[in-house]
Amino acid sequence: MGVTWYAVFDPIHYLSEKSQSVFALERSVYRPQQQMTFGELGLGLMLWEGEFEGVTHQWLRWCDREGKMLFTGQERADLLAAKLREMGVDPGDLG
Template sequence: MDTELLLPDVADLVTEDDTPADNFASEKQQRLLTGSLYSSLPHKTFLAAANVGIYTTPSRPPIVSDVFLSLDVTVPEQWWEKQNRCYLLWQFDKPPDVVIEIVSNREGDELGGKFSRYEQMRVSYYVVFDPNHELGSEELRLFELRGRHYAEMTETWLEQVELGLRLWDGVFEGKQARWLRWCDAKGQLLLTGDERAELERQRAEQERQRAERLAARLRALGEDPDLER
C-alpha cells in the first residue's frame, strides 16, 4: 500500500497567517537562540526555528512556539510546499526535543494551556524564560518529561540533547541585557556568528602584535626580520 495515501490532507491547514505581533526584545532573543545553534553546531543535524507553527493533528489548531529545537531532522528541500511549511508531527515523525517560551505578559498561558499541550505532545524539555517576572519570582524554569508528565528541573543541563541553558548579562546586537543562552557541559556559551568573527579578529590582532614585537627584538639585535632564513 502507498503510505502517502495514509497521510492527512494538509490543503486546509493554516501554515502562516501573516499577523505577527511580537516585541523587539523577544524577537532578538529568539534569533540569539536559533542563530547560535546554527553557527556553533555546523556538523550536527537539527532544526531550530522561531514562531513556526507545530501541528499535532490536522483537526487541531497549531501551537506557535517562540523557539523550538528538534534533533535529527532538517527542513525539507521543497519548503514552500504546503506540507513542508511548518512543523507537522506526522511528517517529522517526532515532536520537538526542546521548546522555549519567552514571557512578555500574562496572556500567553505559558504555565497553563501551553504547558499542557507540550506535555501531551511529549516534548522532552519545556523552558519558560520570564525576564520581567510576569508569572512569578523565578526568571527561568525548566521542565523535563518524565513518564507522561513534566517534572520541574533543578539544573539547566538538558541531558537528552547534550546542551545547557544559562542566563548571560552581555551585549547582543548593541543591546545590553540579560539573555538566555545555550551552553555546553562546561557552561561555555554557544557563540553567534558575529561573536566567532570577533574572536578570530582578536586572535589575528594578537598574532600581528606578537610578530611586530619579535621583529622589533630582531632589529635591536642588528638583524633584519624581513630576510628569509
C-alpha cells in the same frame, strides 16, 4: 505534542519567582528540573548580562553541561579576527 524538554525565560517574573525554568517530559507529565541542562544533549541555558545586537540586557544563552557559555557565530568571528590581527594579518584582506 510530546516535546521532551522545554524552557521558560521570565525575566519580569510574570509567571513565577524564577527567571528561568526547564521542564522535562517524564511519564507523560512535565516535571521541573533542578538544573538548566537538557540531559543527554549536553547543553544547558544560563543567564547572561551583556550586549546583543546593540541592546544591553539580561539574556538567556546556550552553555555546555559544565556551564561554560557557547559563543554566537558573530562572537566566534570576532575572536578569530582579533587573533589574526595579533598575528599581523588584516582579516579584511582574506577574501
